[in-house]
Amino acid sequence: MKSFEEALKRLEEIAKRLENENIMLDEAIGLYEEGMKLVEFCSKKLEEAENRIKTIKSIENGKIQTEDFNDE
Template identity: 55%
Template sequence: MADQTPQDVSALSFEDALKRLEEIVRKLESGEAALDEAIRLYEEGDRLKQQCEARLKAAQARIEQIQLGPNGAPTGTAPFGAD
């Protein structure tokens, strides 16, 4: 797996950011990275994690849950996770 240079994580799609994060985790877990590289990878991984979490939170806020009335018929929608 070829190393990638750090880039602006906000420009990556969620899927690309997650893929890069998985690559970083594998490399760090393998122990093959020198200390300086491991620190750089950890910092990049932290930025990727934050970006992925922000995108998931934004997506969750857009999802709506269908509300059902007592007879089981749809009565409207509510934000995802609302009681």
């Protein structure tokens, strides 16, 4: 598929297009479906990034201890 940034840019384009009062129903539905797929893609990418982020917990015996990122 595309990168997170490309997907986000496309979502912005879709949102602008859907705000247009002159959009046909079939086009709006198609754009909505595409947008929902992009939202799912972006959510997965963010989840993957979150899982990769580590915070340095402490340094013991010359070794760096890490723990999973936690957004508390």
